[in-house]
Amino acid sequence: MSTSFKSIRYFIAVAEAGSISAAIHELGVSQSVVSQAIAQIEADLGTLLFERRARGMALTHAGHQFLRHAHQIEVAMRNARDALASRPHTVTGHLNIGVTSLMVGYYLPFLLDRFRRVFPRITVQITEDRRDYLEHLLVSGELDVALIVVSQLQNHRALETETILRSGWRVWLPVNHRLVEETSIDSADLAQQSLVLLQVDELGDAATALWNTGGADPNVLIRTSSVEAVRSLVATGAGCSVLPDMLYRPWSLEGDRIEARSLAKPLAALDVGLAWRKGAAQPESLRNFLTAVRPTLDGHGLAAASHGAR
Template sequence: MDVKLELYRTFREVARRGSFSAAAEALFISQSAVSQSIKNLESQLGVALFDRRGKQIALTPEGRLLYGYIDEGLKSIRQGEEQLGQYAKLEKGELKIGVSDTISRFVILNQLDSFHRIYPYIHLSIINGTSIEAVQMLKSRDVDIAFVNSPVKDAALEEHPFFKVHDVFVAGDEYRHLAGRPLTARQLADLPLILLERKSNARRRIDRLFAQQGIQIAPEIELGSHDLLLDLARINLGVSCVIEEFAAHYLKWNLVFKLQTEFAVPARWVSWCKLKSSALSPSGQIFADLIGTAPTVLQ
């Protein structure tokens, strides 16, 4: 049954005030319009909702039954509208972000802190995962925004460059004899490599880099943590591929050193992504503005 909501609003107002004329005044419409609305509603429902005795009206049993549901329903609608208004003003709500431990620690930690200080009533939900997992969370709408190692090249997503990074190879003191000596891809591949696990975007990029030179690498150790890459290199278990910007402390204090390569390792971006098909929530848009949206979208 398709009954217009306004008919129910009119019905509730008449029932509350016990008068067509009082309801008309409250609704800022004519009394005849109120009367016609009630007739239309009774016709659509197939029952009489009011006993009409001269100028006096009273709810019928059917009217009393309906009133209980309509009153609660309209109150719920009003509460929903108020909640939406609060969300729009960022007085309530939730922002769900899909991101790796490394990116959350080194790239967006300050932005998360600033957002929470400015909008303390917005619940922040940080869900950890690799770039590939973060993309899947975004596409299944489990998160509002995903931070990824670019590129992801998914037609369903908008990908916005946010933070430029550089992949470098580092090692500990036992490999100091290699310092200042540019290494070929083959020489590097023959060393005990410590890399991220294959399911990560960053690792796939390194695999492609070597494959372009006809080399299939076989790492000695594969890990899920960027910090462990640095620590294992520091204790001389091998040569790790890390993000230079995230290894600044280790490099500054000579806990590891950077190897030189004969081949170029292009810079890349950490980007934030959203679904093309959906607008960001108010909290999501504010966060995107806070981190600084780049004007270009990666292709």
């Protein structure tokens, strides 16, 4: 028979009381039950936890070590009971979420749906703005959490972050473009092409870094804030683009195909994630939000969501 949680409770009681006889008054069980429980734990661990003395029991070195673990188990069990005893569908509150324009269509609906299914009575207010301004609102306490590109964060010391998706960059090409035959594309080759740049969430600035390192001047056809415009322009042969792979889909709205190829010198990956104020006591609504959405934060759920948004 393996160690039970009840046996661990008995062990803690004896360790704190200093004897079995003193502990059983608090536990309300017989001395033999407690003795058997401690013997079972010692057998499972393969070591003595107590020195038996005439006037009581003293913890061995191993006993002191196990006591720390036993307290942690006790706290974990108490937290689990509290969590299971609560009824999320009756919890009320208010949550302020910040989001950039790019994240609104790709990831926010998925996370918000997950949260509202678990905590339907918590009201949500959403603010859409630039990442730098959302950081300001987080630091000032006007927002509880923001869904942003965390790899471009400025206030690292003031904000906690949790990455939910990491995306590399690829070159988008029309299906009949000569560079489609290449497995990877150099910035020098791209410099000769008409470029369609997505100027949202500072993606245009990040893509420009490609030209800065390559020493070539880009031939920019247009800078736009519309992902669909980029897709349509690339698919119809107006130009090429360099974008995070999380935005890629093989077809434009008009049904024209888009190819994607790797960069010969990859750009730094883009991290999408959640950010909230560091060091402050978390509002209950924020804790509830993180509890609800964390099962999706391995990236698989978010990746599926982005494919659905395309």
